[in-house]
Amino acid sequence: MDSQDLGTDIERILVTEEQIASRLRELAADIDADYAGKDILVVGVLKGAVMVMADLARALHSHVTMDWMAVSSYGSGTQSSGVVRILKDLDADLTDRHVLIVEDIIDSGLTLSWLIANLNSRGPASVEVCTLLRKPEAAKVDIDVKYVGFDVPNEFVVGYGLDYSEKYRNVPFVATLAPHVYS
Ligand code: 5GP
Numbered sequence: 660m661d662s663q664d665l666g667t668d669i670e671r672i673l674v675t676e677e678q679i680a681s682r683l684r685e686l687a688a689d690i691d692a693d694y695a696g697k698d699i700l701v702v703g704v705l706k707g708a709v710m711v712m713a714d715l716a717r718a719l720h721s722h723v724t725m726d727w728m729a730v731s732s733y734g735s736g737t738q739s740s741g742v743v744r745i746l747k748d749l750d751a752d753l754t755d756r757h758v759l760i761v762e763d764i765i766d767s768g769l770t771l772s773w774l775i776a777n778l779n780s781r782g783p784a785s786v787e788v789c790t791l792l793r794k795p796e797a798a799k800v801d802i803d804v805k806y807v808g809f810d811v812p813n814e815f816v817v818g819y820g821l822d823y824s825e826k827y828r829n830v831p832f833v834a835t836l837a838p839h840v841y842s
Pocket residue numbers: 707732733739762763764765766767768769770771814815816817821822823
């Protein structure tokens with residue numbers, strides 16, 4: 660693979676930079692309205708949610724505290740293992756806090772349902788979820804995701820924080836990869 664040229668690795672753009680920016684402003688307005696007068700503890704799930712966190716947090720007018728958690732579910736491949744491990748826990752105490760989990764993508768929903776249960780066990784006032792992307796499988800799982808950016812087809816996507824073997828996170832849009840990347 661020619662690592663000098665991201666461009667030839669991209670197959671198809673699914674969500675453009677402009678679409679992401681404008682959708683995140685809409686979601687931020689919804690969140691501000693829903694949390695009026697409340698402080699929000701925004702929990703970003705590393706590493707994929709870094710871009711969403713940065714742009715969503717800046718679009719919010721609410722008082723926000725940002726914290727981060729790192730969990731592992733996929734390893735370096737493209738298949739969900741169903742096994743979730745905490746690689747980095749939160750610094751914050753969740754007691755009586757309004758927690759908003761920020762995710763890059765929900766696929767099987769395994770990671771998220773585990774995370775919601777884990778955070779709920781720490782005595783928060785509320786736990787809600789905001790994800791930039793959602794795949795069709797996620798709709799079958801019984802998790803209440805209050806804020807969804809875009810529904811995307813069941814394809815492996817990269818960009819805007821999402822990686823393939825730790826690459827492509829810096830691609831500013833969401834796209835599929837050309838077949839030669841995987842071979
Ligand atoms: P789930 O547990 O919902 O199946 O997967 C959640 C995690 O898997 C996401 O936070 C992300 O790290 C990874 N993931 C799921 N689908 C994709 C995808 O299409 N592209 C990338 N890069 N990661 C994905």
